[in-house]
Amino acid sequence: MFGDLKYPKGFTAFDYVNPEAPVGGQINMTAPSWTYNQNPQTFNTFNSFILKGDAPPRMERCFDSLMVRAFDEPDAVYGLVAESALVSDDGNFVTFKIRPEARFHDGSILNAEDVAFSLNTLKEKGHPYISQSIQEMVSATAPDEHTVTVAFSGNHSRQLPLLIATLPIFSKDYYTRYNFEASTLTPPLSSGPYTVGRYEIGRYIEYRKVEDYWANDLPVNKGHYNFEIIRFDFFRERQATFEAFKKGTLTFHEEFSSKTWATEYNFPAFTEGRVIKREFAIGLPSGAQGWFLNTRRDKFSDPRVREALGYAFDFEWSNAALFYDQYIRTQSYFENSEMKAVGLPSDAELALLAPYRDDLPEAVFGEAITQPVSNGSGQDRTLLREASLLLREAGYFRRGEQLIGPDGNQLVMEFLSSSPTFERIVLPYVKNLSLLGIEASFRVVDPAQFQKRVNDFDFDIVGHRFSLTPTLGSTIQNLWTSEAAETFGSYNLSGIRLPAVDDLVEKAINASSRQEMVTAARALDRVLRAGYYWVPQWFKASHTVALWDMFGIPTDMPAYDFPVETTWWVDTEKAARIGK
Template sequence: MSNTSTPSRRQLLKLTGAAAVAASVPFVPGVTRLASGTETGQARHGLSVFGDLKYAPDFTHFDYANPEAPQGGKFIFTAPSWGYNQNPLTYNTFNSFILKGDAPPRMELCFDTLMVRAFDEPDAMYGLVAETVEISEDGNTYIFNLRPEARFHDGSKLTAEDVAFSLMLLKGDGHPQISQNIQELQDTEVLDEHRVAVHFTGNQSRQMPLFVAALPIFSKRYYTRYDFSQSTLTAPLSSGAYKVGKHAVGRYVEYQRFPDYWGNDLPVLKGQKNFDIVRIDFYRDRQVSFEAFKKGEMNYREEFFSKIWASEYNFPAFEEGRVVKREFPDGRPSGAQGWFINTRREKFKDPDVRRALSYAFDFEWSNKNLFFGVYQRTQSFFENSEMKAEGMPGPQELKLLDPFRDQLPESVFGEPYIQPVSNGSGSDRSLLREAGRLFKQAGFERQGSELIGPDGTQLTIEFLNNSPSFKRIILPYIKNLERLGIKATFRLVDAAQYQSRLNDYDFDICSRRYSLTPTLSETIRTFWGSEAAKIPGTSNIAGISDPVIDALLDKALEAQTREDMNVAARALDRVLRSGHYWVPQWTKPIHTVALWDMFGYPAEPPRYDFPVEDLWWIDQEKAEKLGKAG
């Protein structure tokens, strides 16, 4: 993580001339600026953290969706992304919104939400279950007016009781990446069958109401019979465009489009959810999944291995044109991908130790010899965005950083930290010497072939991973660490154990990628906040705990304008990079995709997401040529 044109039942304010009024709208802590120029207490069709909404109340569909797209067919793939307790390699539960268990990716397809994102706007949301929303004058209460036609798959009504119940259930028992993000949700109140009030404490960020509006809605009746906090392979009652269909645990799961889905014709869904079946297959080995794709057992593959992309698309179906390769732009912040260092462990507490580890990874050699030169080095936690820190800090950044000058290294006030560049030999001696100097500065001594720490023992590092394909990348890095006297090993574990160990922070170093939205939300606290470092299952796997970072997180989330947010993010980026919490890996601003040539898709994909399973469709004529129609 996610419409009839019937006239609204409540008054909607037109956006005409709204931009002229925007500057006069005062900022109230916690209030989200929605469709600038609207008044508090009036019903509105969308939410946006900054500025105006692109789509007027009478819009018929999102510009990037094809309202004429045919429906039908089957989309079969391995998941390129996932969230919460989802696992792309296996599953043992259909409860995707708690910490316990491993759920299949895309369970969110089965659940409706109050509102949904527009993927061609950086932070806008429009009504799904909620037709409109009203905001109190102090910005601390949001009243969602629900569509009376909303239904669960068993035909029962989806009401305000279900919404109120769901939000408090997620606050109490939801996955930490949910529950920790909605702590400032005070309570919920059922006003009538189709009106629910969500009360915030007054300390919420501007983004939190949008986060809440995107959370799944559960059936209160169903979850008063079943324990939400437990993992289960019983498919839950849900209300979304899809429901759980055929499945074989650990092998595949099919999400079947619900034929009588109540929201089929709503503007926010027109031209979307086109496949009858969205099927996810599970493979423990990427090469095995590639062989399955080549045989046509899957019809879509997002390729993450440059070696395969560059040299292995030479099989008959590709050479005959039945399989094609495509590249699509990725306009999102690319986020952070790297080897994250567990600073909860004593041996990694010194920043000099963590920095030294970066000098042993030869990206230039890896990019040339392993990646066919297709990648760029990741430097920032906010790559591919205006939030990335570059050059000397500007006046506004310094205004945020100066109060903490005595708590920060002087380097934060200069150029942001850049990862070392090697000579591409694979064992650049000058970089290894610098690593040795940093280790010595941190109290380590070389004794023969071993690097001995202040505790009198050799420094050991275990790289935890769940993909054998990563071994060829990690082994050259390990070889350089061994040259420094470190005993480094690669530990391959199964998918369930990997997720469990990450949840419990039971690792030295692990590889992970996190993507960010163009408007920062409460989730950044679970990435880098001190509280998240102490709670199992959050995204703060490095264990970052720094009061300065906490303060800058607050500044980013309190920002009144996008530029203020970008400035705060750049200041935050400088501090994070100076902490050396990771060894950054690589990035590319495109999606590299291979597919059996049977699909139709929008001519211009939305900038801020790439939801193929939502927006694409089967092109019947192409499918017939491949013998894959029907």
């Protein structure tokens, strides 16, 4: 998006891979991340690119795209199905030339008609995270078998053509016979490096490497896709996942429990050295993780109420008593990046914020909002008193042990979750809320129901983590804009509807330089933080992983991704040494 590409024409492989890595073997894991309609705890469909159903993570590995990311650059893409891309002088058209050797897994040709069909279908029928992000794509046409022209509105972001280039490509012929919008357990025809192998619904899925994959020898694929089988297992409970790893059923495990990381790696395979722990630095923004408050519900419509709820969460106590001091408090939607707002706004930020001064809280124009720091007791009376004052200003009053709102009813709220793992964290928070007279509860539902309720915005409070890219693009429209607030399945969980946010999102994604983008992001961060749409949680700037010591790992891991499944490999000597 900004500046020159790192890799020149004729490069042979990305710097962060081992081009000589052997191919073979298997990695067994649970999904540490997922996207679209994917569910890490179960699955009931193989259609991952619509809102309906629960798909297994990594279905996207089965599909090729026009271009692919280089993860040692913030946003650059290089040709896969496309052998070239020509951008018009005004930036409103991109013409892709399709490699004539591109093939689907049944041997049929992947041509320009398939690409055009895919892009138009995703805009019309795709998951909201895709369809809402590509609205400024006007059309995709195929003037001949090997040429695709994508037209944009002129109001599109600089990032949109890059996003378009990385979307999955479907077979037009296949989807004239099958309904694209159907939830189905028939593995679809695809063209990528993997295909669906063995599976048992809701228990496991194996992705099997395609032996005669047409693009094996392209520079963007050298050193990639080294596992013969990538297997994902599904568990409802965190402890069951950990027990499976201890036994060696899982061979790779990203650890998200600070308690487990600190106290439970004492099992025989670890003490014998067959299992090891590693930490890998994260170069991406750490992710906006928190409890998101659904402002579509009247009880959360007043920002004073939302701010008060933040005073009741004692992070300092939680970090010491529950997290073994492994975390840092999240303050920003852009934590661990230069886009985080700090201190007073700069002149450039003020220029962006000035048109909305009458509509924004004065706090936006002062020091960036930070979360209160407790005394670490777990029940900081000073902070709870601040919360009570804010609630009183919002029209609430005490009736005995109950906090009564302007509607005459007690303030009642439910934390929705798909896993009991967070119960030990939420229950102390619930206790503090009860001291304010609020009746709060923690409810665990099955993964499919959880996803349905989140998609339908049928919740009070839900915990979530958004991963952001170092260069902002159209996808952030799905997180904070007014249109996304009204779109079922969007990630605007809080229901944020502010003209200032809509405008700053557009300025961030349409920036003509990285500095302009950073300035807009910082201004946006100030507005979002001053709205108290969430209770921020915590972060650490590293991946904490445990693995059976059987893998080869590239010397240089890229700054902008953690591509374990695509760039690691099985080291047969190591595997033999530990009996794998």
